[in-house]
Amino acid sequence: MKEKEMAKWNGFVGLFIVLVLIVGLVFSVRAFVTSASALSFVAGVILLLLLLVSLTGFTIIQPNQSKVFTLFGNYLGVIKKEGFWYTVPFTSRRNVSLRVINFNSDRLKVNDLEGNPIEIAAVVVYKVFDSAKAVFDVEDYKEFVHTQSETGLRHIASQYPYDNFNNDYEISLRQHSDEVGDVLTKDLQGRLQVAGVEIIEARIMHLAYSSEIAHSMLQRQQARAVLAARKVIVDGAVSMVKSAIEQLSHEQIVELDEEKKAQMVNNLMVALVSEKGNQPIINTGTIY
Missing domain, CATH: 1.20.5 (Single alpha-helices involved in coiled-coils or other helix-helix interfaces)
Known part of the structure; x- marks a missing residue:
């Protein structure tokens, strides 16, 4: 699923259409009251239905927010530009935040490259860049980010030793946190691409040996x-x-x-x- 622009018009254009329908409905009601004409009654019913349908086409987009629109199960598009808009009536809308989000992982107990049990946690900074993928390609993109972040952190922690005691390794978790953070960022970006999420930064915020050692x-x-x-x-x-x-x-x-x-x-x-x-x-x- 790829993100595409939803057809939209300025919300005040929609208001003008609604006002025209209201005026037409008023005249139809007056005509029916004075003449009891069947034609006036039918016209009034049609105008009332059009008015109710038109009222469902209004939407407001907040800054750094997008809405994903579907109509009877069909994906129509996304609106990202903030403002007051009028679009296709009867559509279902899903709000997606485009703001930067911080996620602090739980302290995970893993084994480093040398098999030593360690405790590690990371902070992940991310944002959604593709609203359609975030809504349709995964069940819950925030839960998906949390799960994949912990999986990626476990994977990266097992690739390096906690400390480079004998200079046997080029990179260690304790001495090269920036390099490990860059590797973790790239790993998470590959995992979360499917959810339309961009990883801005990932850094280790807690690192310690497990209590038993x-x-x-x-x-x-x-x-x-x-x-x-x-x-x-x-x-x-x-x-x-x-x-x-x-x-x-x-x-x-x-x-x-x-x-x-x-x-x-x-x-x-x-x-x-x-x-x-x-x-x-x-x-x-x-x-x-």
Whole structure:
């Protein structure tokens, strides 16, 4: 089913036709009362029926709204332009909102690429671009959007790991939310095209490990953070020790053989890397 424009006229043209029918009906009634003419009676009945039929042709379209018209089960078309219109009488009308709609999905429990149970939810921003498809091609386009959004979110969540611990993957759910959101948007657009719905944006709004493994994964993240911090400390300590030895040798402050260099490196590394404070030991030489 494709969207097509419905035949319509300005609503005030319809009002003029209704006024003409009312005037004609009044004259017919007066003629029948004065002369009791059968012709006046028939004319009055016909004008009354035409008036009642004409009154069903008026419709009002609000901004960012459309109406889908059918006549005795036949699809006639859609009116999107706001205003007061007169169209085919006796038609059935279905209102469809063209406004932008936000949909927040429920928190879904799924398994990521590595099989870890996670909780994930998304916000989907969409609008209807084809009113005919939204009305005729699916039972309820809003319910269809909700169901397909959760299905697409489950599918995308299973394609990526929660976190890229070992740099084995290019994209992870936690570190690359924008990229995952773009993939989710494209996936949902393909799923919802049949309903005449355009996906404006889809983004992950909640992401967490499932409660049964959350504590273990938190410890894993803390351990990684500690290791990363240790690496920074060790790299800095090595650089400082190297600089100290080079400066002592260059300025010829002391003569250090390999054994003394090794002892000095050991003492400096312990002092710089240790988390606790160190008590300095001053070598005053040999006492006799």
